[in-house]
Amino acid sequence: MNIDIKKQLDKLLKRVEKPGRYIGGEVNSVMKDPSKMDVNFCFCFPDIYEIGMSYLGLQILYKMLNDQPNVYCQRAFQPQNDMEELMREEGMPLFSLEQKTLLKDMDMVGFTLQYEMSYTTVLNMIDLAGIPIFSKDRGEDIPLVLAGGPCAYDPEPLWEFVDCFLIGDGEKLLPEFTGLYAEMKSKGATREEFLKEAVKLQGVYVPAFYDVKYNEDGTISELCKLYKGAPDKVKRAILPEIESLDFPVEPIIPMVEAVHDRAVVETFRGCTRGCRFCQAGMIYRPVRERTREHVIELALKELENTGHEELSLLSLSTSDHTEFEAMALDLVDCTKSRQVSLSLPSLRIDKFAFNVLQRIQEFRKSGLTYAPEAGTQRLRDVINKGVTENDIYTSVRQALELGWNHIKLYFMIGLPTETYEDLDGIVEIAKNIRDLNYEINGKKGGRFKLTVSVSNFVPKADTPFQWEAQDTAESFRLKHNYLAERLKDKRIIFNYHDNETSSYEAVFARGDRRTSRLLYEAWKLGCKLDGWSEHYRPDLWEQAFINSGIDRDFYTTRKRSFDEIFAWDHIDCLVTKEFLMKEAQKAYEAQITHDCRYGCVGCGINREVKCEKGGIYHA
Amino acid sequence: MPRFVMKFSKEGYTKYVSHLDLLRVFKRAFKVMGLDIKYSQGFNPHPKMGFAQPLSLGYSSIAEYLEFETVKDHDPEEIKELFKGKLPEDVKILDLFSFNDEVRSLAAETVACRYLISMPTELDEASVKDILEGYLSQKSIKAFKRMKKTKTREEVEIRDKIREIRVAKDDGKAVFDCLLDSGSQSNLSPELVISSFLEYSGWDLKRWDIEVERTEILYSNRIQFRHIDKTP
Ligand code: SF4
Numbered sequence: 090m091n092i093d094i095k096k097q098l099d100k101l102l103k104r105v106e107k108p109g110r111y112i113g114g115e116v117n118s119v120m121k122d123p124s125k126m127d128v129n130f131c132f133c134f135p136d137i138y139e140i141g142m143s144y145l146g147l148q149i150l151y152k153m154l155n156d157q158p159n160v161y162c163q164r165a166f167q168p169q170n171d172m173e174e175l176m177r178e179e180g181m182p183l184f185s186l187e188q189k190t191l192l193k194d195m196d197m198v199g200f201t202l203q204y205e206m207s208y209t210t211v212l213n214m215i216d217l218a219g220i221p222i223f224s225k226d227r228g229e230d231i232p233l234v235l236a237g238g239p240c241a242y243d244p245e246p247l248w249e250f251v252d253c254f255l256i257g258d259g260e261k262l263l264p265e266f267t268g269l270y271a272e273m274k275s276k277g278a279t280r281e282e283f284l285k286e287a288v289k290l291q292g293v294y295v296p297a298f299y300d301v302k303y304n305e306d307g308t309i310s311e312l313c314k315l316y317k318g319a320p321d322k323v324k325r326a327i328l329p330e331i332e333s334l335d336f337p338v339e340p341i342i343p344m345v346e347a348v349h350d351r352a353v354v355e356t357f358r359g360c361t362r363g364c365r366f367c368q369a370g371m372i373y374r375p376v377r378e379r380t381r382e383h384v385i386e387l388a389l390k391e392l393e394n395t396g397h398e399e400l401s402l403l404s405l406s407t408s409d410h411t412e413f414e415a416m417a418l419d420l421v422d423c424t425k426s427r428q429v430s431l432s433l434p435s436l437r438i439d440k441f442a443f444n445v446l447q448r449i450q451e452f453r454k455s456g457l458t459y460a461p462e463a464g465t466q467r468l469r470d471v472i473n474k475g476v477t478e479n480d481i482y483t484s485v486r487q488a489l490e491l492g493w494n495h496i497k498l499y500f501m502i503g504l505p506t507e508t509y510e511d512l513d514g515i516v517e518i519a520k521n522i523r524d525l526n527y528e529i530n531g532k533k534g535g536r537f538k539l540t541v542s543v544s545n546f547v548p549k550a551d552t553p554f555q556w557e558a559q560d561t562a563e564s565f566r567l568k569h570n571y572l573a574e575r576l577k578d579k580r581i582i583f584n585y586h587d588n589e590t591s592s593y594e595a596v597f598a599r600g601d602r603r604t605s606r607l608l609y610e611a612w613k614l615g616c617k618l619d620g621w622s623e624h625y626r627p628d629l630w631e632q633a634f635i636n637s638g639i640d641r642d643f644y645t646t647r648k649r650s651f652d653e654i655f656a657w658d659h660i661d662c663l664v665t666k667e668f669l670m671k672e673a674q675k676a677y678e679a680q681i682t683h684d685c686r687y688g689c690v691g692c693g694i695n696r697e698v699k700c701e702k703g704g705i706y707h708a
Numbered sequence: 709m710p711r712f713v714m715k716f717s718k719e720g721y722t723k724y725v726s727h728l729d730l731l732r733v734f735k736r737a738f739k740v741m742g743l744d745i746k747y748s749q750g751f752n753p754h755p756k757m758g759f760a761q762p763l764s765l766g767y768s769s770i771a772e773y774l775e776f777e778t779v780k781d782h783d784p785e786e787i788k789e790l791f792k793g794k795l796p797e798d799v800k801i802l803d804l805f806s807f808n809d810e811v812r813s814l815a816a817e818t819v820a821c822r823y824l825i826s827m828p829t830e831l832d833e834a835s836v837k838d839i840l841e842g843y844l845s846q847k848s849i850k851a852f853k854r855m856k857k858t859k860t861r862e863e864v865e866i867r868d869k870i871r872e873i874r875v876a877k878d879d880g881k882a883v884f885d886c887l888l889d890s891g892s893q894s895n896l897s898p899e900l901v902i903s904s905f906l907e908y909s910g911w912d913l914k915r916w917d918i919e920v921e922r923t924e925i926l927y928s929n930r931i932q933f934r935h936i937d938k939t940p
Contacts (some may be wrong), residue, residue, distance in 0.1 A: 102724050103766050103916035109729055112721035114796045116733075330896045344796065396739030474878065 464514025
């Protein structure tokens, strides 16, 4: 470790808030000697420490990489403004928490892309690390800049800044990738030689090996290869099952309190429901479960090792686990006896869930959450959200009778084919639930509270709605006002999201290579940590649109035709475009597609791996 | 009730772990060790443990004291063993022993703390000693204290709370060994000594050039365990 860096850092840390974010040394963080490693890897989370350390994927990949004896994975986060300012002032580049190694001295730095609004922070961290911002300017002694995660399914907005994207399950791809790197580094391979070899691994996308041509109207005319050896389509790396995977039961325990300070166990990956707006529901297919026994074993081990006072389960639709009820009841028992509270996010509240919820005290406080997403049955059929109003009322009635007094409803607005009738539907559901409470709890209604939250629909790549137009900012505003007026009620709290962020998000969610200019301009102007209201600068983003000449509407409010070539067409999420198209057409006819546990609906993933859960309800 | 005291150090980067964060680290360590820490009664039970004196963020220390109670009695060595691998690297257990004195808490019995304050200087030891002597010979030393409640700065008299300061030069630094009042009766933060000394001496130093380390906590005579230093 460099003595100068340590001395310099010591002076900086005395001048910033919460210096504990930058010091590492947490229990279970890994100490190795970087000079003895074949691969020095820095896991970068493009947000501050407290957010990044709450993310399970970090713990999973950290463990997996560090379990390899010749690889050292360290961590870096975006510093808060006070720290960044001092670092830039004093010429101190971004360093890793564990050994205070400068990122620019590592072999590779890998970013996880969890949300589009973190892209400016990715650029900022690259720059703060003293790494040239553009991939083309990086020489042999500069680390490889990698990125993966759900947003990498449309990697193009970042194509100029990231040398290599790793698409799909990191637990599969990363060890292959670092293994190959170690081997080729020992043979003295150049950067290019390595990347040319790396693209043979399933899931590796090197933007420099491809080129894009455009039509006069701005759409793409051709995606072509610049290097013959690169795959025509980069298939996502995929694990056939996750049951045999190692799980980080000894995670790093932050000393500075993270946003979620709790033990987390991933119960399964993937989802069979097929909501048409949901990207996660497509790109994580098929459903791969851990058995109930395994989940419980992992949970107990983790609690034992960490002393956490809260346990949470992670998956897309928690109660879809084949053994959910039994598993949850077991967990209720063993968490109670240990004075640990259990939280079950993304739970569908049906009869099933009540048996469990009844036994978890915590939910009384936090309230029950329902996500009908749309206000009418017609629109719920369009988006394939298989929940009926009756389901909700029956469940809410039961909840109220059992003494719950806080209900939360989640909706999306701006969905394809939406009309004001659908908005009226939202109001109606809210009022019906309010009245249900009066009916059950009397005229005064007790301490009842109903929260209605609406978010703006953002069309995402690799979903049946990837061809859809997003609402204009003006239309969103009118709809918010419309709802706000009608939901004025002392029992109802109405929340909605900011309009501009959802349009930037939409540009990048389906962005092509040209949008990288917008990103660059925005960062240049000083945008970063855009997901934080105190950092977010809409004025600078407006300026960035002007400077980059990017036509926002082209990316957001333009309806795309089925034969349009998409910027991400060379990234294969393994769900076929034909399936997505068929789903889009069914959406227009308000036809639902059943959960494929009732029988395969042909998404195409089973060409690659076996679907354990396909059709199980029939058998 | 079985009661223990642990003396530990907090060095290296852990000096940037706040008092509250460190308390959580210990709380968690106890859980992971499976030690039967006693919990308070009531609606929101919390573990019966506490530091003798909070340590300011950015100070290192080779003399932190944590007291805690357990349900059953234990051999202190056994507890020490359980702690292995459960604490951050730079938190080291120096001693752990049963605590049998009939007092409410270590915090209530704290009377003074010893600190080493290091300031870079070009001056030789003799000149630094002269300056220190002059500083200490003042009848009154005033310093500004930031009041937590009102958020204003108030002038306070600190001379009578300084028990002793000695100085030596070490590797380009003047190292002031200070014994200052500490605890609920009379308390003096090293920050006020630093600011008033800089003002007196006219040394042009930034606060972040100065290191502070706590080297001992002194307790009242009601505390029987090893008095490392005699209270003057
Ligand atoms: S291939 Fe069939 S069973 Fe498998 S996830 Fe797709 S639709 Fe479901």
